Amino acid sequence: MxxxxxxxxxxxxxxxxxxxxxxxxxxxxxxxxxxxxxxxxxxxxxxxxxxxxxxxxxxxxxxxxxxxxxxxxxxxxxxxxxxxxxxxxxxxxxxxxxxxxxxxxxxxxxxxxxxxxxxxxxxxxxxxxxxxxxxxxxxxxxxxxxxxxxxxxxxxxxxxxxxxxxxxxxxxxxxxxxxxALRDWLRGRRLAQPVEGYADGIGPEGALRVRRDDGTIAELRAGRLELAERSRSS
Known part of the structure; x- marks a missing residue:
């Protein structure tokens, strides 16, 4: 060291x-x-x-x-x-x-x-x-x-x-x-950017899953996250 x-x-x-x-x-x-x-x-x-x-x-x-x-x-x-x-x-x-x-x-x-x-x-x-x-x-x-x-x-x-x-x-x-899953701070919080929806866990390839309001799932592999105001104050 x-x-x-x-x-x-x-x-x-x-x-x-x-x-x-x-x-x-x-x-x-x-x-x-x-x-x-x-x-x-x-x-x-x-x-x-x-x-x-x-x-x-x-x-x-x-x-x-x-x-x-x-x-x-x-x-x-x-x-x-x-x-x-x-x-x-x-x-x-x-x-x-x-x-x-x-x-x-x-x-x-x-x-x-x-x-x-x-x-x-x-x-x-x-x-x-x-x-x-x-x-x-x-x-x-x-x-x-x-x-x-x-x-x-x-x-x-x-x-x-x-x-x-x-x-x-x-x-x-x-x-x-x-x-x-036990440590996932984002899970259940609402994102405003880069995809609007609720964080829904991490996939086996490390992507963040985001559930859109229409029920479809987006998988993020990079990018800057922005929380919706209600998630910031939760």
């Missing part, structure tokens, strides 16, 4: 290590990121007190499901650390606590032809870091319900699970679908 105080981005460092031949399971952890990044190129607020982790995998297949599998492992790990927490996984890559964002998953692959050379998995979890006042209505840290929990305690519990992930299948197994 490579540990740092302040870095620009753990993902950038991990990609560099991967290009130099680092093995599967190599991890980069920082106390603070100055240029952390989230999905769709968004900046990720990463001050001291949070868990900012990147992990190297070299899967032969199944890269399109890694975000869900990593997110599920993270939510289940946190549930073990705090059995009474109201945790969920918001498709495709957000960790939720009490209907606010607790963390996120970012997967970046590098390819050799049609095969993945490696995948860098980024995990950011708010643990003890302060939440900016302008984000307090939509974001939360684990310190709110679990003030004694430390980033290292979360890391020690989570990293072995991530290193043991089975990413060999390009479809979610029945057991994975059952576990996802």
């Amino acid at each position: 490579h540990r740092y105080g302040t870095v620009s981005s753990t993902m950038t460092l991990l990609h560099r290590l991967a290009a130099e031949g680092a093995g599967e399971g190599t991890a980069v952890v920082a106390e603070e990121q100055l240029a952390g990044r989230g999905s769709r190129g968004c900046a990720w607020h990463s001050p001291r007190g949070g868990l900012w982790l990147s992990l190297l995998l070299r899967p032969a297949a199944g890269t399109e499901l890694l975000s869900l599998r990593v997110g599920l492992a993270a939510v289940e790990t946190l549930q073990h650390l705090g059995p009474g927490l109201r945790l969920g996984l918001k498709w495709p890559n957000d960790l939720m606590l009490d209907d606010r964002k607790l963390g996120g998953i970012l997967c970046e692959a590098r390819w050799t032809g049609d095969a993945p050379a490696w995948v860098a998995i980024g995990v950011g979890i708010n643990v003890r870091n302060p939440i900016p006042p302008d984000l307090s209505s939509v974001a939360i840290a684990l310190a709110d319900p679990l003030p004694a929990l430390t980033p290292d305690a979360v890391l020690d519990a989570l990293l072995p699970r991530l290193r043991a992930l089975d990413a060999s299948s390009s479809r979610l197994h029945d057991a994975e679908l059952d576990r996802l």
